[in-house]
Amino acid sequence: MTITAAVPGVQTPACTAAGAAPKPTSAPPPAARSLFRHVHIENLAAGLSGGVISTLVLHPLDLVKIRFAVSDGLELRPKYNGILHCLSTIWKHEGLRGLYQGVTPNMWGAGASWGLYFFFYNAIKAYKTEDKLESLGATEHLVSAAEAGAMTLCITNPIWVTKTRLVLQYEAGVDPSKRQYKGMIDALIKIYKCEGIRGLYKGFVPGLFGTSHGALQFMAYEELKSKYNKRGNRPSDSKLSTLEYITMAALSKIFAVSATYPYQVVRARLQDQHNRYSGLVDVIHRTWRKEGIHGFYKGIVPNVIRVTPACCITFVVYEKVSRLLLGFKNGN
Template sequence: MQISLVSYNAIKAYRKEGKLESLSATEHLVSAAEAGAMTLCITNPIWVTKTRLVLQYNAGVDPSKRQYRGMFDALIKIYKMEGIRGLYKGFVPGLFGTSHGALQFMAYEDLKLRYNKYRNRVADAKLNTVEYIAMAAVSKIFAVSATYPYQVVRARLQDQHNTYSGVFDVIRRTWRKEGIHGFYKGIIPNVIRVTPACCITFVVYENVSGFLLGFRKENH
């Protein structure tokens, strides 16, 4: 999340350079998608490793039966046995998953813009902590609800206990065996888990960036 946020703001600042008006919703969407793709290139091996470690359920409580002893052991073994492609399993649905961050940032920026307009304030006016929390929570829930199926597809592609020929094979088999509910398994716990962290991240970011911007202006 932090990497995406930094990348997004760097790309957004580049697009806004020389412009007086605020970026459009489409420009926010494209900037966030680009940031998400950059982040995925860096983090996909970590997500594969995490999924493999979590899915060692056939080992029970006996450590000797575990395929991977830890994160670095998993990274090394996946690379040795499956090559670089093994570390990037689920990358294609992950690219579709950049729409999650793109939708979230677009919704967050649009909500702030509309709220300030409703309150008759300038477009980039700072909000208070409660308002930032509300904007972040709504945008996160919206993004999760819209993009959750890709997370299910991606996790199943990375599961070492099942063999799929590709993304469409996962979708076909999930639909045939579980229906639409199969693509939304675990969404409620996921929303409960990620929303507070998202709110904290955005509140800290907005307040710190506001403080640094004010400090910079005072010293010029």
């Protein structure tokens, strides 16, 4: 009989009758716990699809919201009496092209933001629920969504700056010679040349505060779905009907907008090429001094009218496309 020294981490062969080969008895070591194991490209594709489709449908209302948000009394700005007057005025003077100024960076921004947001959020959420029997609570959903939002903003902020600049080219549709930027790429290049990397990241700090918007929205969405399924004695990840998804998305979006809208006004004003502020505090101080609390909620009506259906479209498209893609992947 041969005696072998035991080596840590190595299976020592047992003595077997008639020299028979030993049978392996150890299971393969568990895979290392990694965030990348929870990354699914389907979430990115589904979120991108939802963001692009909702933007194409509702961009004119986004344009109106931004123009109202930066309306601070400067003489160069057109005066609008309301949403319909703004839309009809732009249509009359600039046509359909005027209503869709800035749509290219908006599609890129919304598509990338929603795609990356769902991509990061689902990976973070899956990572945190690994080895846990119960689903995440409200606070964990909030933190996961905030982390995903911050990661997304680091990538997409330059796109949002170009969108704001293009949307605020007031007379570009009437007189092309007054167009400061020809398009998204031209805007990115000119902003970088004239203002450097700092120009491309204007509004980043209030944007970080704005991640609370997405965090509150996703927390509310997840909690509503969970409570609804629990009430119906169904698993927390049960598939809902289109109408149920729309209801959950709308309620969560209205809640988030109501709680966080002022940051959007502050960010739009920082990114505005027609006015100059020394920073975040200066925007807040001047807005409060000249316009009061009302100034921080300018544009909220067109924003709610736009983002609620936009959110519903995005979430429904996301849920349907992600299930379709995952079904293909799993061979179902």
